[in-house]
Amino acid sequence: MWHVLTSDQELLRDTTARFLGDHVPLSRQRKDLRRDPAGFDPSYWRSGAELGWTMLLVGEEDGGGSVSGRGAVDLALIAYEFGRNAAPGPLVDCNVVASALTGHAGDLQKGVLGEVLTGGAIAASVLGHAPWQNPGEAAITIRKQGDDLIIDGTLRPVESAKQAGYFLVTGRSESGMTQVLVPADAAGLSVTGLRGIDVTRRFGAVSFDGVRAPASALVGEYGQAGAQVSRQIENAAVMLTAEAVGAMDMAFAMTLDWAFDRYTFGRALASYQALKHRFADMKSWLEASHAIADAAAEAVADQSPLAAEKASAAKSYIGEQGPELAQDCVQLHGGIGVTYEHDLHFFLRRVSLNRLLYGTPAEHRRLLAKIQIEKEAAA
Amino acid sequence: MSEQIESVETFRLRAREWIKANLGPIQPFDLTQDCADDEEELVAVARDRALQRKLYDGGFAGLCFPKELGGQGLTPEHNRAFNEELAGHEYPSRFTVPTFTPCAAVIMEFGTPEQKLAHIPAILKGEEFWAQMLSEPGGGSDVAGATTSAVRDPATGDWILNGAKVWTSRAWWHDWGIVLARTNWNVPKHQGLTVFLMPLQQAGVEIRRIERLNGETEACEEFMTDVRIPDSDRVGEIDGGWTVGQRWMFHERMGHNSPYVTQPVGLSHGRTEATPVAIARQAGRIDDPAAQELIGESRALGLVASELQRRLASGAAAGKGNTDMSSVARLFRGMANVRQRTIAFDLAGAGAAGWTEEESDGVGVQGMEFLMRQVSCIGGGTTEISRNVIAERVLGMPREASGDKGVAFRDVPRGPKRS
Numbered sequence: 001m002w003h004v005l006t007s008d009q010e011l012l013r014d015t016t017a018r019f020l021g022d023h024v025p026l027s028r029q030r031k032d033l034r035r036d037p038a039g040f041d042p043s044y045w046r047s048g049a050e051l052g053w054t055m056l057l058v059g060e061e062d063g064g065g066s067v068s069g070r071g072a073v074d075l076a077l078i079a080y081e082f083g084r085n086a087a088p089g090p091l092v093d094c095n096v097v098a099s100a101l102t103g104h105a106g107d108l109q110k111g112v113l114g115e116v117l118t119g120g121a122i123a124a125s126v127l128g129h130a131p132w133q134n135p136g137e138a139a140i141t142i143r144k145q146g147d148d149l150i151i152d153g154t155l156r157p158v159e160s161a162k163q164a165g166y167f168l169v170t171g172r173s174e175s176g177m178t179q180v181l182v183p184a185d186a187a188g189l190s191v192t193g194l195r196g197i198d199v200t201r202r203f204g205a206v207s208f209d210g211v212r213a214p215a216s217a218l219v220g221e222y223g224q225a226g227a228q229v230s231r232q233i234e235n236a237a238v239m240l241t242a243e244a245v246g247a248m249d250m251a252f253a254m255t256l257d258w259a260f261d262r263y264t265f266g267r268a269l270a271s272y273q274a275l276k277h278r279f280a281d282m283k284s285w286l287e288a289s290h291a292i293a294d295a296a297a298e299a300v301a302d303q304s305p306l307a308a309e310k311a312s313a314a315k316s317y318i319g320e321q322g323p324e325l326a327q328d329c330v331q332l333h334g335g336i337g338v339t340y341e342h343d344l345h346f347f348l349r350r351v352s353l354n355r356l357l358y359g360t361p362a363e364h365r366r367l368l369a370k371i372q373i374e375k376e377a378a379a
Numbered sequence: 380m381s382e383q384i385e386s387v388e389t390f391r392l393r394a395r396e397w398i399k400a401n402l403g404p405i406q407p408f409d410l411t412q413d414c415a416d417d418e419e420e421l422v423a424v425a426r427d428r429a430l431q432r433k434l435y436d437g438g439f440a441g442l443c444f445p446k447e448l449g450g451q452g453l454t455p456e457h458n459r460a461f462n463e464e465l466a467g468h469e470y471p472s473r474f475t476v477p478t479f480t481p482c483a484a485v486i487m488e489f490g491t492p493e494q495k496l497a498h499i500p501a502i503l504k505g506e507e508f509w510a511q512m513l514s515e516p517g518g519g520s521d522v523a524g525a526t527t528s529a530v531r532d533p534a535t536g537d538w539i540l541n542g543a544k545v546w547t548s549r550a551w552w553h554d555w556g557i558v559l560a561r562t563n564w565n566v567p568k569h570q571g572l573t574v575f576l577m578p579l580q581q582a583g584v585e586i587r588r589i590e591r592l593n594g595e596t597e598a599c600e601e602f603m604t605d606v607r608i609p610d611s612d613r614v615g616e617i618d619g620g621w622t623v624g625q626r627w628m629f630h631e632r633m634g635h636n637s638p639y640v641t642q643p644v645g646l647s648h649g650r651t652e653a654t655p656v657a658i659a660r661q662a663g664r665i666d667d668p669a670a671q672e673l674i675g676e677s678r679a680l681g682l683v684a685s686e687l688q689r690r691l692a693s694g695a696a697a698g699k700g701n702t703d704m705s706s707v708a709r710l711f712r713g714m715a716n717v718r719q720r721t722i723a724f725d726l727a728g729a730g731a732a733g734w735t736e737e738e739s740d741g742v743g744v745q746g747m748e749f750l751m752r753q754v755s756c757i758g759g760g761t762t763e764i765s766r767n768v769i770a771e772r773v774l775g776m777p778r779e780a781s782g783d784k785g786v787a788f789r790d791v792p793r794g795p796k797r798s
Contacts, residue, residue, distance in 0.1 A: 283773065
C-alpha cells in the first residue's frame with residue numbers, strides 16, 4: 001500500500017481497521033462465525049456500509065462519493081484492511097455491482113443501488129461470460145423473447161449467493177455480452193450453497209432455468225456489455241489484489257516473528273542462511289505485490305490507458321505469488337502451520353481464493369497477451 | 380567570482396542549433412557497444428574520440444565539469460536539456476560509462492589539483508578512455524578483499540603493483556585505469572586498501588580477453604607484474620582506499636544517470652530485442668493459448684518491475700525503508716529477467732536450436748540468450764548477496780559468520796587449509 005496517504009484516507013482506513021478488529025476478530029471467526037450461514041451478522045454489513053464500504057465507486061449524484069477523488073484507490077485501502085483481518089462480507093461483489101449500476105436511469109437499477117449503498121441488500125455478480133473465454137465457452141446465455149430477456153445456465157462460484165437479494169448476471173447473447181439485473185426471487189432462479197475453501201466467506205451455485213426479465217432490467221445495451229464488464233473486472237482486480245496484499249503482509253509478519261522466536265538446534269530459525277534467503281525472496285514478492293496493486297488501483301481510478309494491463313498484471317502476479325508466499329509461510333512454520341488453531345490459514349485461504357475469482361493468473365495473462373498482440377499489430 | 384550562468388532555455392536553443400549543424404543521426408554502434416569484429420570496434424573507438432573532440436571544440440563537452448578543467452561549468456539541468464536535444468543523434472557512447480562515471484567522477488572527488496589537470500581536460504578532448512579495475516579473479520562479491528598488492532619502493536617512493544583484475548569491459552583499447560590495491564596486510568581488510576591511477580597500455584600490464592560462453596569477448600582480465608606507479612598517481616590517502624572505493628561504487632551505480640554523462644534521452648541499452656509477441660509469431664504459435672499465457676506473464680513481470688522501482692523511489696523520498704531496500708529491486712530484477720529469458724526460450728521452441736548468419740534477433744538467438752540467462756543474477760553483485768543484504772539489513776536477521784572481521788588481512792583465510 002501507499003507510503004503516503006492524505007489524512008482523510010488515513011481516517012477512512014483506520015476507522016475500518018478498528019471496526020473490523022472489534023467486530024470480526026479472528027477469535028470470533030474461528031468459532032462463532034465458522035458455521036454461520038452468512039459468515040457475518042446483517043448489522044455488521046449495514047454498519048460497514050455506513051463506514052463507506054459500498055459507496056466509493058458510486059457517483060455523488062447517486063449518493064456515493066470517495067474521500068480522495070480516486071474511488072478505486074480509497075476502496076483499495078478498505079480492501080487491504082479486509083485482507084489484513086481476513087474479514088467476511090461481499091465487499092468485492094457489492095462494489096462491482098454498485099459500480100455497474102451508478103449512472104443508470106432505470107427505477108430498478110436506482111432502487112437496487114440505493115439498497116446496496118445502505119447495506120440493506122447484498123448484490124452479487126454472476127460472471128457467466130468472461131472476456132478471457134471464447135464465445136462458445138459461456139456458462140450463461142441471455143436471449144430476447146419479445147420484450148423480455150430469457151436467461152439460462154448455471155454458474156459457480158457466486159459470492160454470498162444465498163444472502164444476495166439481487167444478481168447482476170453476465171451472459172452471452174448472439175450479438176455479444178449482455179448484463180441483466182435479476183432479483184433473487186425470480187421464477188426459475190435457484191441457489192445451491194457450496195462448501196468452500198475460505199471459512200470466512202460463503203459461495204453458491206446459481207442456476208437460471210428460463211428466467212424471464214424485462215428489457216428494463218438490462219444494464220447497458222443488449223449485446224454490448226463487453227467494455228463495461230471489462231471495467232468491472234478491473235475494479236474487482238483492484239479489490240482482490242489489495243486484499244491479497246493485506247493478507248500477505250499478515251502472513252509474512254507472522255512468519256518473520258516466528259523465525260526470530262523459534263529455536264532449533266540451539267539457534268533461531270532466522271539465523272539459518274537457507275531460510276534467510278527464502279525470507280528475502282518473499283520480501284521481494286511482497287514489495288512487488290504492493291507496488292503493482294497500488295499501481296493498478298491508481299490506473300483504474302484514473303481510467304489510464306494502461307488500466308486494463310496494470311489490473312491484469314496485478315491480478316496475475318499477485319494471484320501467483322500470493323499463494324506461493326502463504327504456502328512458504330506454512331512451510332516455514334512447520335506442522336503448526338497446517339493446524340486450524342493457528343491464524344495463518346485464514347490468510348492462506350484469502351490469497352488462494354482471491355487467485356481464483358474474476359480471472360485466474362492464466363486467464364489474465366491471456367488478456368495481457370491480447371492487448372500486447374493488438375499493440376504490436378498497430379505499431 | 381560569481382559569473383552569470385546561461386539560462387537552461389537559452390542554452391537549449393544554442394545546443395539544438397549546434398547539434399543539428401554538427402552531429403549526424405544515431406548509429407547502430409551507439410545503441411549497443413557490440414561490433415562485428417575488433418577491426419570494426421577500433422573504427423568505432425576512433426570515431427568516438429573524434430566525436431568527443433568535436434563536442435569539446437564546440438564548447439559542449441563536460442557540461443557539468445568545471446571550466447578550468449575544460450568543462451562548461453553548467454548544472455545537471457543543462458546536461459539534461461542537452462541530452463534531450465541530443466535524442467536521435469550520434470554521440471561518443473564509449474565515453475559515458477566507465478570513463479565519465481565512475482572514473483572521472485572519482486578523480487573529481489578525490490584527485491589532487493595536478494591529477495585533475497592532467498586527466499579531466501584530456502578525457503573531455505577525447506584523448507583518454509578510462510577503465511575501472513575493481514573485481515579480482517579471487518573474489519567476486521567481496522570487493523574489499525582485493526589482493527592486488529602495491530608495495531612502496533623506499534628508494535624512489537614509487538609503488539610497485541602486482542596482481543590481477545577481472546571483468547574490465549573492453550580494457551584492450553582503454554588508455555588508463557583506476558585500480559584498487561592492497562597496501563597494508565597487517566590491518567583488517569577495509570583499512571589496508573589504496574587507489575591508484577595506472578596507464579593500461581604498458582609492458583607490465585598483460586591484457587587477456589575473456590571469451591564468454593556465447594563467444595562474445597568484451598570483458599578482459601589484466602595481469603600486473605612489477606608495474607611502477609609514482610606516488611603522484613595515488614588517489615586519496617594511503618590505506619584510505621575504501622573511503623574512495625565506496626564513493627567509486629556509488630558513482631558506478633549512478634551509471635548513465637550521472638550528471639557527468641552526456642547521452643541522448645530515450646536510449647535503450649543493449650541490443651534491440653525481439654518481443655515475446657514477435658518471437659511467438661515467428662515460431663507460428665501466436666494463437667496458442669499456452670504461448671499467450673507466456674507472453675502475458677512476461678509483460679506482467681515487466682510492469683511489476685517498473686512499478687516496484689517506482690514504489691522504492693517513492694519510499695525513499697518519503698523516508699520509509701532504508702537504503703538497502705535497493706537490494707529488493709536488484710533481486711526482483713534478476714529473477715524477473717531470468718524468467719523472461721526462459722519464457723522467450725520457451726516461445727521460440729525448437730527454432731532456438733540454430734540460426735542463420737543474418738539473424739540478429741528473433742527465434743534463432745533465443746537459445747544463446749537462454750545460455751547466458753544467469754548473467755542478470757550475477758553481474759553487479761549476485762542475487763545471493765542481495766538476499767543476504769535483505770535478510771540482514773532490511774529484515775534484521777542475524778549476520779552470517781565471516782572469517783575476516785577484525786582480523787589482520789594477512790591472517791584471513793583465502794583458500795582451503797592444508798595440513
